[in-house]
Amino acid sequence: MNKIFTICVLTMMFTGVNLNAQRKDITVTLQPTATYTWFDNNTAIEDGVMFGGRLGFGFGEAIELKVVYEKSNDLRNTVSDIGAFSEDFINNFNNRNVDIERIGGEFKANIPTRGMFVPYLTLGGGVQTLTFDIAAVDAPRNEQESKQIYANIGIGTQLRLGKRLFLNLEAKNTVFNMNPASVLYQEGQDQSEIENWLGDNTTNRMYNWSVLAGLQLYLGGREPGEMSDLDKAYYNKFSGGSSGFKLIIEPVGAYINFDDDTNLADAYFIGGKVGFDLNQYVGLRGYYYQATKNEKISTDWEDMAMYGGDFIAKLNVSRGLVPYINLGGGYLNVYDTYVGKDGVASASSGYFAKGGIGLNVPVSRNFEIFGDANMMFTSERADNDLENTISPDELRKHTMFTVGVRFQLGKKADDTDEILERRIDNRVDERTEIYQDRIDSLESQLVDAYKNNDTEKAVAIIEKKKDIEREKDGMSEDTKSNSTTTEKGSRVEMTPKELEDLIQKVIQGVDEESLKPQTTEDRIDRLERLLLEINTGTYKQNMAPARQEDASQQILNKLNELETKIDENTDRINNLGNNENNQDKTLIIAPGQQTNVPNVPMTRPTETQIITDNDGNTTVKTQDGNNGVATGWVINEGMSIFTGFVVADEASMIIGIRGNYAFTNSPFKFMPDLYLAPGKSTGFGINANVVIPFDVNAGIILQPYAGLGLGYNNAVGESTFSPNLVLGTTFNLLGGKLFADYTAHNFVDIHRISVGYKFQF
Numbered sequence: 001m002n003k004i005f006t007i008c009v010l011t012m013m014f015t016g017v018n019l020n021a022q023r024k025d026i027t028v029t030l031q032p033t034a035t036y037t038w039f040d041n042n043t044a045i046e047d048g049v050m051f052g053g054r055l056g057f058g059f060g061e062a063i064e065l066k067v068v069y070e071k072s073n074d075l076r077n078t079v080s081d082i083g084a085f086s087e088d089f090i091n092n093f094n095n096r097n098v099d100i101e102r103i104g105g106e107f108k109a110n111i112p113t114r115g116m117f118v119p120y121l122t123l124g125g126g127v128q129t130l131t132f133d134i135a136a137v138d139a140p141r142n143e144q145e146s147k148q149i150y151a152n153i154g155i156g157t158q159l160r161l162g163k164r165l166f167l168n169l170e171a172k173n174t175v176f177n178m179n180p181a182s183v184l185y186q187e188g189q190d191q192s193e194i195e196n197w198l199g200d201n202t203t204n205r206m207y208n209w210s211v212l213a214g215l216q217l218y219l220g221g222r223e224p225g226e227m228s229d230l231d232k233a234y235y236n237k238f239s240g241g242s243s244g245f246k247l248i249i250e251p252v253g254a255y256i257n258f259d260d261d262t263n264l265a266d267a268y269f270i271g272g273k274v275g276f277d278l279n280q281y282v283g284l285r286g287y288y289y290q291a292t293k294n295e296k297i298s299t300d301w302e303d304m305a306m307y308g309g310d311f312i313a314k315l316n317v318s319r320g321l322v323p324y325i326n327l328g329g330g331y332l333n334v335y336d337t338y339v340g341k342d343g344v345a346s347a348s349s350g351y352f353a354k355g356g357i358g359l360n361v362p363v364s365r366n367f368e369i370f371g372d373a374n375m376m377f378t379s380e381r382a383d384n385d386l387e388n389t390i391s392p393d394e395l396r397k398h399t400m401f402t403v404g405v406r407f408q409l410g411k412k413a414d415d416t417d418e419i420l421e422r423r424i425d426n427r428v429d430e431r432t433e434i435y436q437d438r439i440d441s442l443e444s445q446l447v448d449a450y451k452n453n454d455t456e457k458a459v460a461i462i463e464k465k466k467d468i469e470r471e472k473d474g475m476s477e478d479t480k481s482n483s484t485t486t487e488k489g490s491r492v493e494m495t496p497k498e499l500e501d502l503i504q505k506v507i508q509g510v511d512e513e514s515l516k517p518q519t520t521e522d523r524i525d526r527l528e529r530l531l532l533e534i535n536t537g538t539y540k541q542n543m544a545p546a547r548q549e550d551a552s553q554q555i556l557n558k559l560n561e562l563e564t565k566i567d568e569n570t571d572r573i574n575n576l577g578n579n580e581n582n583q584d585k586t587l588i589i590a591p592g593q594q595t596n597v598p599n600v601p602m603t604r605p606t607e608t609q610i611i612t613d614n615d616g617n618t619t620v621k622t623q624d625g626n627n628g629v630a631t632g633w634v635i636n637e638g639m640s641i642f643t644g645f646v647v648a649d650e651a652s653m654i655i656g657i658r659g660n661y662a663f664t665n666s667p668f669k670f671m672p673d674l675y676l677a678p679g680k681s682t683g684f685g686i687n688a689n690v691v692i693p694f695d696v697n698a699g700i701i702l703q704p705y706a707g708l709g710l711g712y713n714n715a716v717g718e719s720t721f722s723p724n725l726v727l728g729t730t731f732n733l734l735g736g737k738l739f740a741d742y743t744a745h746n747f748v749d750i751h752r753i754s755v756g757y758k759f760q761f
Contacts, residue, residue, distance in 0.1 A: 026220065026281065026316060027058035029066065031168065033214035034676055036684045036714075040206035041082055044180045045098050047714075048075045049682040054106065057325075058218060059281035059313050064108040065325060068124060072100040073682055077132065077183045098183060099131040102150065107311075107327070110158070120170075122154040127392050128176055136188035146183070147391050150176035156212070159659070161639055166216045167657065169674070174208045177390040204390070211686070213657075213674055246277040246410030253297070253403055254289055256376065259396040263340030263347045267291040267302055273310070277408065283312040287330075303335035308352075314360070322360040326372050329353040351386045352378045354400060368406040376400045438468055446528075450560040455552045458559075459535045462528045524562050531555045634670075635662040640739070642675075642756025646685075648749060649717030652677040656685075660758055668692050669705070671726075675754075683715025685745070685752075689726050704729040705741075713745045722746035730758070 031054040039045040051073055056066030076095045079085050085093075104126015111119045128148045135142035156170025184194050250273040258264035271289035278284070286309050291302035308330015315323045334349045358372025376398040379386040389395065442465045449458035534551055640658040645651055656675025663670070669691050677683040691707025709724040728741020743752040 025060070026314075028219040029054065029056050029058050029064060029216055030219070031055075031066075031214045031216040033070070033168075033212055035070065035210050035212040036676075036682075037174070037208055037210040039208050042180055043178065043206050043208070044077050044079060044082065044183045045100075046076050046078045049073045049676065049678070049684070050100065050102075052102070054214070054216075056106075057313070057315065060279055062110050062278075063282050063313065064110070065313055065327075066106045066108065068102065068104045068106050068126060070100075070102040072098070073678070075100060079184065094137055094186060096133050096186075101129045101131070103127055104150070118158045120156055120158060120168075122152070122156070122170065122172065124153075125149070125151040130178075130183065132183055134185050134187055136186060139187065142187065144182070146178065147393070148176040148178050149389055149392055149395075150174055154212070158216075159639075161215075164218045166218075167639075168212070168214045168216050170212045172210055172212065174210065176206055176208075177204045177388060178206055179204055179390070205388075211684075245279075246283075246408045248273070248275045248277060248283060248285065249407045249409075250274070250285070250370075250404045252287065252289070255401045257399040259378075259398050261380070262378075262396055262398075263342050263344065264304075264334070264398075265341035266295055267293075267304065268295065268297050269306065270297070270299075273404070275310075277312075277410070281314050285310040285312060285328075303338040305333045306330055306352075307333070320362070322362070324358050324360060324372075325355075326358050326374060327355045332378065350378055352376050352398075353386070356400070358402075360406070366408050368408070369404075370406055371401070371403040374400040374402070439465055442468070447563050450556050450563060453553065453556055455531075455535065455549075455556065458556065459532055462532045463536070465528075466532070524559060527555050527559050527562075531559075633664050635664065636660075637662050637669075638759050640673075640756050640758040642673075642739075642754045644752065644754040644756075646677055646683075646713075646715050646753075647751045648715070650681070652679045652681075652683065652716050654685075654715075654752070654754070656754070656756075658756065658758075669707075671707075671709075675752075677715040681715075681717065683713075685711060685713035685715060685750075687711025687713070687724055687743070687745075689724055689743075691726055691728075693730075702729050702731050711745065713750050715750065718750050720746045720749050722749070728754075 033052050033054060035050045035052070036048070037050060038047045049072075050070045052068065052070030054066040054068050056064055058064045075098050077098050078095060079090055079093050104124055106122055106124035109121045109123075111121070126149075128150045130146045130148070131143055132146075133141050134144050152172050152174040154170045154172025156168055156172075159167040159169070161167055181194055252270075252272055254269040254271070255266070256269065257266050269289035269291050271287060273285040273287040275283060275285035286307075288307040289305065291304040291306075292298050293300045293302045308328055310326055310328035313325045313327075315325065329352060332349060332352050334347045336345070338347055339345055340347045354374045354376040356372050356374030358370055361369045363369060377386075377395045378398070379389045380394050380396050381389060442461050446458060446461045446465070449461060531552060534548055534555075637660040640660060641656070642658060643653070643655050645653050654675045654677045656673055658671055658673035661670040662668075670688070671691060672686075672688045674686050675684065677685070687709055688711060689707050689709025691705040693703045693705040695703065705726075705728055707726045709726060710722075711724055712721045713719070722745060725744040725747055726741055728739060730737045730739040737758040738756075739758060740753075740755045743754065744750075745752065
């Protein structure tokens with residue numbers, strides 16, 4: 001029960017985090033890991049920790065292939081959990097180290113939910129090696145090895161720590177077949193009880209649950225959403241000329257060199273594959289091949305066929321030679337009438353697994369030539385019983401070579417010329433918008449200058465605004481220079497009296513023209529030009545200082561009056577819009593009238609945004625107008641790392657990670673954590689705690705907190721699934737927070753002291 005609960009908690013604890021999936025394109029992945037395993041009782045191996053790493057490739061956001069290596073840390077054999085031996089046998093059994101080493105591969109499929117978490121599934125397999133000592137007590141060591149083929153399946157979730165760094169948390173079940181007598185056997189030991197137990201125990205299949213934590217680093221690739229539509233079009237154009245889903249048809253020829261220890265004769269096969277490519281990186285194929293007789297290419301068919309499926313992962317998508325990885329399996333159907341190379345009908349049908357590498361050679365957009373080489377594995381057991389195979393020595397290894405042609409039917413890549421034209425138009429619109437934003441900013445400053453009667457500032461802003469407007473309209477510096485010279489030449493010919501008449505005419509004229517179909521902005525523009533002219537250039541030279549100041553003041557007063565009218569009109573429009581949106585009543589009050597204004601809730605409507613990215617994924621965001629900013633009810637406050645020690649029957653150092661989450665409109669904090677306690681008896685703990693901080697007004701920079709939680713802890717001689725009591729405090733430091741806390745697991749059974757640092761990501 002504890003194992004099942006722990007695995008469920010591990011899967012759900014970190015699902016409240018908003019993060020992107022991995023990187024796009026082809027990536028290299030590096031991942032150190034730590035795994036705690038509850039071994040099947042019948043393995044006669046104690047539960048414990050394994051450390052290791054994974055190295056592989058990522059193909060887009062969804063698919064990863066990895067090479068896996070793991071090695072145990074301080075595991076021992078045991079008979080106490082089996083429950084089939086006498087007390088005397090258990091008391092006299094000598095527990096010894098059992099070293100476990102695993103080398104294999106793993107397929108990882110990330111589920112692109114685009115939601116609050118990124119779950120994934122794993123499927124893997126490989127070879128496990130057990131090393132143990134069977135020497136009698138006080139005798140020299142006599143180490144033996146036992147190998148098993150293993151397979152596992154898992155589920156997990158991924159937590160983003162940085163742009164290329166992720167924390168993977170997963171639960172998995174590893175299955176292998178083994179004879180436990182090999183681990184229990186010791187020279188000089190009474191074997192009768194072991195033999196009796198093995199006689200009663202008819203199954204050798206072991207199911208082993210485990211939890212894993214690993215830091216995964218992605219090298220290469222781009223983040224989701226980095227490619228523009230133009231980038232994608234060029235990318236597709238130069239990587240096959242197609243985009244998205246493609247239907248694949250492949251006529252194929254193959255040759256299999258069967259293991260010499262089988263009665264299968266080497267043969268050519270003719271057949272075909274049908275499938276699809278999900279994107280530029282990965283695809284699936286189903287196939288059927290029929291063997292030909294006498295190791296010749298012909299239509300004289302042999303009584304043997306094979307069918308199955310393949311997973312294809314390309315290692316690049318360039319327009320040229322494209323290497324790929326090929327993984328699959330199927331069924332080798334040997335008919336009853338088949339006569340093998342020994343001249344007898346003794347070969348068996350059965351399942352097979354295979355994998356290899358290949359090369360694509362593009363000929364045109366929809367036509368390619370390809371070839372691959374594969375290792376193919378079947379079992380030597382009766383009826384080719386691959387399922388119950390224990391050791392890799394029981395496998396039969398065959399070599400398979402395949403060549404064929406590929407026809408792909410898919411959507412043609414977008415026209416890059418059309419997209420480029422749209423991109424240029426968009427850039428022009430964006431540039432125009434930038435100019436308009438600058439003009440709007442200057443106009444806001446200009447209104448303040450009018451209100452403050454600041455002629456000097458107003459003139460400077462008007463000059464700058466006119467320059468930006470000319471740039472926006474595409475005028476060159478030469479055009480502006482010629483225009484200014486002509487205007488100045490005409491102004492020189494005006495007498496001071498003519499100039500004053502012109503000023504008065506403009507000032508008086510803007511009021512008279514208000515009755516004509518001319519906008520307020522037009523009148524403001526005319527006054528601004530006049531203000532600029534009388535304070536710069538030759539107009540300034542032809543006017544007395546006192547007259548210049550008086551005229552400028554009249555213009556500023558008139559500009560201020562027009563701006564006030566614009567503000568009043570804007571307020572009326574906004575009020576009408578707000579009344580319509582909120583369905584409020586509009587009250588019209590005549591001058592001198594008094595009325596009671598009803599109590600209307602001062603609320604703002606909820607705003608909903610529907611955002612669609614370049615990949616067609618749609619996200620709906622809702623913002624409550626009353627709260628100002630809506631971020632969801634869970635807020636990610638960063639990731640913590642910590643160290644310290646745990647104390648129970650023994651003491652051990654610990655290292656761990658902690659999540660930090662807050663809730664909107666709530667003072668409580670959610671702090672799930674996971675730690676390892678390495679040492680002679682390696683342990684771990686996984687906990688989910690809720691705390692409440694307290695404000696301290698004592699002139700010190702700290703914030704204590706207290707809380708309760710629940711967790712499973714198996715460390716320093718104690719194992720408990722129980723409630724927790726947490727007491728601690730935080731200190732602000734270097735943009736993050738230093739913290740120290742005490743946790744009592746099951747209140748008195750295990751004591752933990754932790755010191756760590758919370759990062760703001």
